[in-house]
Amino acid sequence: MDRNESNEERNLPLRQLEEATSYSKYYDDKRFWRKVRRIAQKVGGSVLKPVLLLFYMMKSDSVSLKDKAYIVGALGYFVLPIDIVPDFLAGLGYTDDLAVITLLIKYLKDNITPEIEMRVDAKIRDLMETKEEQEQEKEQPQV
16 A cells, blocks of 8 residues: 555545534534434444444533534534434335544544533433333333
């Protein structure tokens, strides 16, 4: 492999992150939370954690505006109703969303503070408790 290929390969993740910013126009908090609540019922905490890490990093004062632009783009792609792999496909639907999100988390991992981790874990617990309560209500006999 020559030196130019090596440099291109090294810059690939950054290029992908820059391309993801084009999806920022699709992001808004209301859409984000609507989708998070909807998928929490299906996918659980392991899928939600990286998404929520990005959300709380975006809200952090210690994250640069440039990095927040990447985050808004990735979350915009996440809330986009039509994406490369439709979300309704069982087992595959969130793979493209998570690929972008995972790449970004690797790039921004130094911005993940203990406070952000705690907020994410608390939100996941809250979402999962809501899920359990809804399931229990369905099981209750109608009077």
